[in-house]
Amino acid sequence: xxxxxxxxxxxxxxxxxxxxxxxxxxxxxxxxxxxxxxxxxxxxxxxxxxxxxxxxxxxxxxxxxxxxxxxxxxxxxxxxxxxxxxxxxxxxxxxxxxxxxxxxxxxxxxxxxxxxxxxxxxxxxxxxxxxxxxxxxxxxxxxxxxxxxxxxxxxxxxxxxxxxxxxxxxxxxxxxxxxxxxxxxxxxxxxxxxxxxxxxxxxxxxxxxxxxxxxxxxxxxxxxxxxxxxxxxxxxxxxxxxxxxxxxxxxxxxxxxxxxxxxxxxxxxxxxxxxxxxxxxxxxxxxxxxxx
Ligand SMILES: [Mg+2]
Numbered sequence: 001x002x003x004x005x006x007x008x009x010x011x012x013x014x015x016x017x018x019x020x021x022x023x024x025x026x027x028x029x030x031x032x033x034x035x036x037x038x039x040x041x042x043x044x045x046x047x048x049x050x051x052x053x054x055x056x057x058x059x060x061x062x063x064x065x066x067x068x069x070x071x072x073x074x075x076x077x078x079x080x081x082x083x084x085x086x087x088x089x090x091x092x093x094x095x096x097x098x099x100x101x102x103x104x105x106x107x108x109x110x111x112x113x114x115x116x117x118x119x120x121x122x123x124x125x126x127x128x129x130x131x132x133x134x135x136x137x138x139x140x141x142x143x144x145x146x147x148x149x150x151x152x153x154x155x156x157x158x159x160x161x162x163x164x165x166x167x168x169x170x171x172x173x174x175x176x177x178x179x180x181x182x183x184x185x186x187x188x189x190x191x192x193x194x195x196x197x198x199x200x201x202x203x204x205x206x207x208x209x210x211x212x213x214x215x216x217x218x219x220x221x222x223x224x225x226x227x228x229x230x231x232x233x234x235x236x237x238x239x240x241x242x243x244x245x246x247x248x249x250x251x252x253x254x255x256x257x258x259x260x261x262x263x264x265x266x267x268x269x270x271x272x273x274x275x276x277x278x279x280x281x282x283x284x285x286x287x288x289x290x291x292x
Contacts, residue, residue: 015260020253020272021277021279028060028224030215030239030248032233033075034254036277037063040180043082044255046278051084053281060222061090066172066208066238068094068143068188069116089221094171095122097207097217098141101169102128109179110136112159112166114152114191115143119171134158134166142195142203143171144188153194161199168192168201172208178216209238212246230271232280240270253277 031037037047054061063086065075079086099122102111110131113120119141123130131137137159145152159166175189192203207213217228221277226248233239234256243250252258252270255277263273274280 015264018260018273019275021274022230022272022282023137024229025057026059026194026230026249028219028222028229029054029060030062030064030218030229030231032231032235032256033063033065034230035234036239036253037079037084038082040076043232043254044277046276048083050278050280054189055085057277062218062226063091064209064214064218064221064236065091065093066174067177068098068119068171068208069146071118072096073198086227090252092214092218092221094143094208094214095119097214098143098169098171099123099126099128100217101143101205101207101213102126102139106139106208110153111139111141112137113141113143114145114148114156115141115171118143118171119143130261135163137163137166140168140170140195142168142188142191144174144177144185145191146185148191153198156195157198160195160201167205168195168199168203169205169208170203173203173206173210174208210241210245215242215246215248232277236266236268236270243270244268251280258282 015250037045054071061076072093075091076086076088095118100140103126104167110129111123112132113123113130132155134155140159160168170192173189174187176184177187191283196202215231219226226246230249230251231239231243232253234253237256240250240252249271251272251274252263253274254260
């Protein structure tokens with residue numbers, strides 16, 4: 001295997017014993033996107049080969065993202081544009097996980113959404129009842145909202161603290177969304193923090209990584225239990241922590257946030273640790289090794 005000088009440096013001086021390639025195949029593969037399949041606008045080495053091989057083996061695939069401001073179609077277009085053959089039902093974001101949680105737990109409740117158009121439309125399309133009258137609100141959904149303003153915070157405050165009836169939930173806990181150029185934007189976690197600060201309440205449900213709710217939704221979608229799936233990602237605190245919480249095997253790829261020295265210092269251990277994503281295929285990857 002050819003490694004770049006950067007990858008060689010990652011393994012130095014003595015953490016390479018942490019590297020571990022899978023010794024088995026899975027029926028379901030659940031992928032993080034940025035830092036795992038692509039980095040910014042570039043496909044990561046081996047991603048094309050891996051997905052092609054998983055397709056040949058009829059593996060079930062889900063791509064996860066915490067970002068609730070983008071339409072799943074945008075991820076589909078991006079992956080397809082990078083040459084990754086993707087189906088619409090394989091994209092799962094926190095708009096979908098939040099919608100499915102609300103349908104299960106608050107179908108007859110009145111909901112106030114602090115969020116952008118994709119979230120608003122999805123909840124309306126699902127038949128959920130939205131309102132901004134504080135005295136009627138049962139659930140405040142706080143999300144990544146670039147139109148956040150004082151009026152929305154006041155409504156959440158009134159529903160939770162004044163009328164003492166609403167619970168607070170969120171699409172995703174990220175406090176900011178990093179951009180490839182080193183910039184970023186305040187994310188849902190910042191809005192949750194504002195509501196928690198003024199109401200003294202705590203957010204009770206998180207529909208994004210690292211909560212296992214997201215993996216549970218993914219497993220339901222592909223119809224497989226945790227022991228038949230592996231979660232692949234580049235972040236210990238979200239991707240790998242979520243898999244551990246769900247009792248699912250995990251594979252850390254060293255192509256994004258985490259380096260081997262960071263892993264060595266962390267208190268969490270993925271099942272597998274890979275220099276690049278196509279090492280996910282067992283070393284001798286005969287067809288017979290893939291259970292169906
Ligand atoms: Mg990532």
